[in-house]
Amino acid sequence: MTRTVLRAAAVPLASVVLGLVLGAALIAVQGHSVTTAYGALVLGGAGDADALLRTLQKATPLVFGGLAVAFAFKAGLFNIGGQGQLLVGAAFAAGVGFGLEGVPLVVHLPLALLVGAAAGAAWGAIAGVLKATSGAHEVIVTIMLNFVAGNLTDWLAANPWQDRSGSNIIARTPLVKPSAEIPTWGWLPAGFVLAALAAFACWFVLERTTYGFEVRSVGANRHAARYAGISVGWIMASTMAVAGLLAGLGGAIESLGVDGRFEAGVNVGLGFEGITIALLARTNPIAVIPAGLLVGLMEAGAAKMQFESGVAPEIIDVIQALILLFVAAPLIVRWLLRLRDTDDRRLTLGAGWGR
């Protein structure tokens, strides 16, 4: 068990190390101290309760975005639409959060989360249904829906749902009511707990339920799945809805737990980082948690790093990109580390002989 986990984690771990090493080289070339910079990065991300809170808050939408990609991937679908799904989730959760008044927390908060999740699910389902019924490629459709979602939520924040208080001219909603706020317990935001629970739930559904068996079958061999009596169209549509639900929930927690409202342009990019997270986790739902924490920590600590060492925070984006590059091109890492190929690969290479 430990061996298999280690083997599966070898490439991502090595990629992280390689990314950090190259990042250190870039910092050194600019004449900054690597130890100061990385030290500040870690302290800024995990040095005290505040830092930890920041990291966990940053990690929450990353975990949800990563799950949205990883779950769809199990059915063989590449969900590029995490961004759009997250935006509609954030906007509609905020809508419920500020729009309802005089409702107790036990009703208001779950309702707001649910509406955000449902909005994301609906957004994801569009691509899934189109794929199932017409064969429209989910990559194209989800990319386009990202633009639609961006403009739709911008319009909502600038027009019907705009905060009219005082002299506000920013495209944003009013603050959500206290009864819709997600609580934070010291350094632990409740949203992160939800993210971790969601990751375990994804794992459980995929590995332990008949539905998960169907999802994985469609992803592993669509033809065999049909033979097995699985409705491939239903699985595609429903998987994309689940993926959208996860991203939407991530967006809802951003609005209700971190920002306190929905503001146009604030959440841009969060959904796309889900792709990085999912790849770093090799689409394993449980591994999405540490992957999200790692990236969350780097983003949370970037400001302190800049303050103490003068390194531009953009270096974090470069390191992330390098890590992603190494994860996506495992051959480079295997060659660098002289890692043995997994059994599967060797089998594939050897399958041509003696037929």
Next chain:
Amino acid sequence: MAAAAETVVSQAEPEVLLAGHGITKRFGPVVANDDVSVELRPGRILALLGENGAGKSTLVNVLFGLHRPDAGQVVIADEHMELSSPHDAIARGVGMVHQHFQLVPPMSVVRNIVLGAEPRKLGMIDVAQARRRVMDLADRFGLGVDPDAAVEDLPVGAQQRVEILKALYRDARVLIADEPTAVLTPQETDHLLDVLRGLTAQGVGIVFITHKLREVMAAADDIVVLREGKVVGTTTPAQTSEAALAELMVGRAVDLHGDRFESGATGVGSAVSTAAAPSDEAPIAEAGERPVVLDIAGLCTDDDRGQRAVDELSLTVRAGEIVGVAGVEGNGQRELVEAITGLRHATAGTVSISDRDASGARPRQVTVIGVGHIPEDRAKHGLIGSYSVADNSVLNRYFKRPFAAGGMLRRDRIDSHARDVVATFDVRTPDVESPADSLSGGNKQKLIVGREFADEIDLLIAAQPTRGIDIGAIEFIWRRIRERRDEGTAVLLVSAELDEVLALSDRVAVMYEGRIVATVDPRSATREEIGLLMAGATPTTPA
């Protein structure tokens, strides 16, 4: 290239056209060839016989320059060679006729043949000269083809002649033919064997890879039998028999009941009737009284290109009988099976299974009615390669009790079921957690058969149930299918191997261009009669 090869032709006749001396080839821990020596002389047909995985293809790939041997030497035309790629072998007059044709379907026969070695004039292809040279070659070797036809319009047998001409055009003195008869009707096979013998009369040497003993006995001059990468026998047809060859291939005596090996080149039908095992006789006598399990009436369906593939087909299968569908591949058998099992939409007609209407049923409904389906393509439909043996053992029944309850998979039940299947069906695997991809072809197939047989079924649809697997596994699967029949299951067998259809079936339905053109009794019909029907000849005995 042509110029280089011509010098080879003009040389004095070599003593040895092609040989491997002490060839050893390893793939990781697997020794695919272990000190193998073979020799081909001019005008001879050398048959390489062996089961799948015996190392036949590896050996010819070494001789053709696709693999470098770890030890041993390759000799072409009396010269020791270091082949770095197939180009070296081709330049020395070695041609390969691949099992899967290497042709460009929309291009004409002439263009396919000269492709890569075109005669040129002023930098353009000299079409007239190309055509003339192709025609000359075809005449000289008796390989009749229409030079201007598009390859995609030709029947398979003619496409194969184009492949052969392609090699001869490059002045091949040696032809390596990899399972050349796998896709042919019996008539086309006989024609091919005639063509090959005609080539040897002109000094060409032929390496003929096969696992069909009948063809080896009919065509080969020399026979080399490989098993587990080693040469286990070198003989000639005169010195051996099909039974002796089968034993050499498998390493032990083989009993296939239907006696596919002791029958001669003709008359498997008579061999079947002499194999008087009681279990073979009983179901026939009672067949008329047993209930009809599968009833197909006027079924029509289209293939993937939208062409009518099954054309108003009607067929019944009763409980306790095996109905074999014989036919050359591509005559609608695949579409027929897919239409029955719900994988393909039927455009007209009805299917009823156990008196229930199954027209337009979905695959799940067909499974639930009580149908087992051994699909034709085990990699595409039959298994999920990355899934464990355990998951594959419930691939189409995972949702049923006891494997699932309340939407939850019950791993313990699935695993114990998988262990049962593995034990009962002799699936060789280290454990049930291993991925299905790690199994050999025969073991994959046994896993599929085991899965389909483990459930209560009234109807078994077996499409190419033994394709590409070794004789030991074939024997095993045939026995299981017969047992199932004897227990009262209706079996629809679809196979491109006429021998298999004849060996197993109680009735043989011959399929041609989407229709059943005749139903014959395998005891009285000969291979030749059925072969003619498969090729579309009008039946002399009405169905």
